[in-house]
Structures are given as C-alpha cells and as structure tokens.
Amino acid sequence: MVFLGQVIAWFLNPAHWTGSHGVPTRVLEHLQISGIAVGAALVIALPIGIALGHWGRGGLLAINVSNVGRALPSFGILVIAFEVFGLNNTPVLVALTLLAIPPVVTNSFIAVRDVDPELRDAARGMGMRERRVLFEVELPLALPLIMAGIRTAAVQVVATATLAALIAGGGLGRYILDGLGQRDDVQVFAGAALVALLAMAVELAFSGLEQIVTPRGIKGNPVGRMAVGVVEPRLF
Numbered sequence: 676m677v678f679l680g681q682v683i684a685w686f687l688n689p690a691h692w693t694g695s696h697g698v699p700t701r702v703l704e705h706l707q708i709s710g711i712a713v714g715a716a717l718v719i720a721l722p723i724g725i726a727l728g729h730w731g732r733g734g735l736l737a738i739n740v741s742n743v744g745r746a747l748p749s750f751g752i753l754v755i756a757f758e759v760f761g762l763n764n765t766p767v768l769v770a771l772t773l774l775a776i777p778p779v780v781t782n783s784f785i786a787v788r789d790v791d792p793e794l795r796d797a798a799r800g801m802g803m804r805e806r807r808v809l810f811e812v813e814l815p816l817a818l819p820l821i822m823a824g825i826r827t828a829a830v831q832v833v834a835t836a837t838l839a840a841l842i843a844g845g846g847l848g849r850y851i852l853d854g855l856g857q858r859d860d861v862q863v864f865a866g867a868a869l870v871a872l873l874a875m876a877v878e879l880a881f882s883g884l885e886q887i888v889t890p891r892g893i894k895g896n897p898v899g900r901m902a903v904g905v906v907e908p909r910l911f
Contacts, residue, residue, distance in 0.1 A: 681861045682868075691865075696849070698869065704845030705873060708764065709832045712771035716828060719772070720779035721821075728787025728817070729809050749774050749835050757842055767839040774835055775828035782824025786817035815890045822888060826881035834874045837866075847873065 685691060692698050727733035749770045756766035790813045798812045814821075837848030850866025853859075 682864055685861050685865050701845065701847050701849060702873065705836055705847045708767060708839055708846055709836045712768050712832050713775050713829050715772045716775035716779055720776045721783055724780040724783030725787050728784040729813060731788055747773065749838060753838050762842055764844050766842055767844055770838065771832045771836060775832050778824040778827045783821045786820035787813050790816045819885060819889050822885040826885060829881055830874050830878050833877050834870060837870055
C-alpha cells in the first residue's frame with residue numbers, strides 16, 4: 676500500500692506533467708517514434724501483401740517474411756542498427772519498422788487472397804479490369820483483416836518503443852531507464868504503467884477506426900469476424 680501511495684503521489688506531482696521531461700512531452704515523443712515506424716512499415720508491407728494476395732502467388736514469401744520477422748529480436752536489431760547509424764533515432768526506427776512489417780504483410784496477403792473467387796469472377800465478367808477488381812471488390816472485403824494486422828503492428832510498436840531510451844532517445848522509456856539508473860522503483864513502475872496505458876489506448880483507437888472504415892455491408896459477416904488479430908498463415 677505504501678508503494679502504491681508513492682506511485683499515486685508521483686502521478687499527482689505537477690512537476691511530472693510540465694517541461695521537456697513531463698509526461699505529455701514524453702507521450703508525444705513516444706507516439707512520434709511509433710507513428711513513423713508504423714507508417715514506414717505500411718509503405719513497405721501493404722503493397723507487397725496486397726499484390727501477392729491479389730495474384731494468389733508468393734504465399735511462401737509472405738509467410739517466411741512473417742516468421743523471420745517474429746523470430747528476430749528487436750533488441751538485437753537495435754544494436755546492429757546502432758553500430759551502422761550511430762546515436763540517433765534511426766536505429767530504433769529501423770528496429771520498430773522491422774517489427775511492424777510481418778503482421779501487416781501476413782494479414783494483407785491472406786485477407787486479399789481469401790476473398791471469394793466467385794466475386795472476382797463476377798467482377799471480371801462485368802468487364803472490370805484488374806485494378807477495379809482490386810480496389811472495388813477485393814480491398815473492401817479484405818479491409819477488416821488488413822486493419823487487424825495494422826492494429827496488431829501498432830500495439831507491438833508502441834509497447835516496444837521504450838527501447839528508444841537505450842540509445843538516448845525520448846519517449847516513455849526514459850522513465851523506466853532513468854528510474855533503473857537512479858534505483859527509483861516508483862518512476863520505473865510509473866513509466867511501465869504509462870506504456871501499458873498508451874498501448875491499450877492505441878488498441879482501442881485502432882479498433883474504433885476498424886469499425887469506421889469497414890464497409891457497412893460486410894460488418895458481422897465471417898470476414899469481419901476474422902479481423903481480431905494476426906491470422907495464422909496457411910498455404911493452400
């Protein structure tokens with residue numbers, strides 16, 4: 676109870692909510708790092724996953740990218756990137772981007788690939804070209820599962836962005852790293868709690884966005900119900 680009271684006192688201290696080291700500033704830094712990494716991952720992964728899913732080929736490539744990405748430790752990537760790029764935000768952005776790519780590639784590939792073939796054939800029979808089939812038929816149906824992959828990637832990145840503090844970066848990881856250095860358990864706990872709360876907020880925000888962008892006509896159907904996380908890749 677004493678420790679909990681100290682944590683509450685830490686959050687109620689106005690000094691922790693103002694200035695360059697205050698909670699609002701650290702949250703913005705954390706979101707900036709995470710947003711850039713997720714944005715870069717989307718630019719790289721979405722075209723690959725969607726293209727492979729549309730053509731129904733390259734499943735082995737998509738799955739291998741996902742499996743390798745899950746196996747690579749973010750801390751190891753951070754160390755390698757630090758040796759290459761030096762002491763700045765680039766190493767952590769590289770590590771976080773690589774962390775975000777696998778779920779986006781996998782979900783976008785499987786979401787587009789698993790669209791009912793009869794719908795594709797009907798669209799082509801109406802004279803639609805491949806681009807219209809992709810954008811007007813496949814993507815609307817695949818959107819819930821694609822958004823689920825993006826949501827998973829975003830939450831993973833936010834939770835892992837604390838690594839930025841290890842290379843003198845900003846974000847909420849500063850509270851954890853500085854607290855460990857000062858043997859301040861209260862600050863460490865507060866930093867960890869803030870990261871957890873931010874990750875949950877991102878989860879809820881993307882869940883709401885997923886509901887908004889999902890076409891009304893497919894809400895509640897099997898495709899929509901599949902969009903709950905990263906799917907397990909299947910080759911057939």
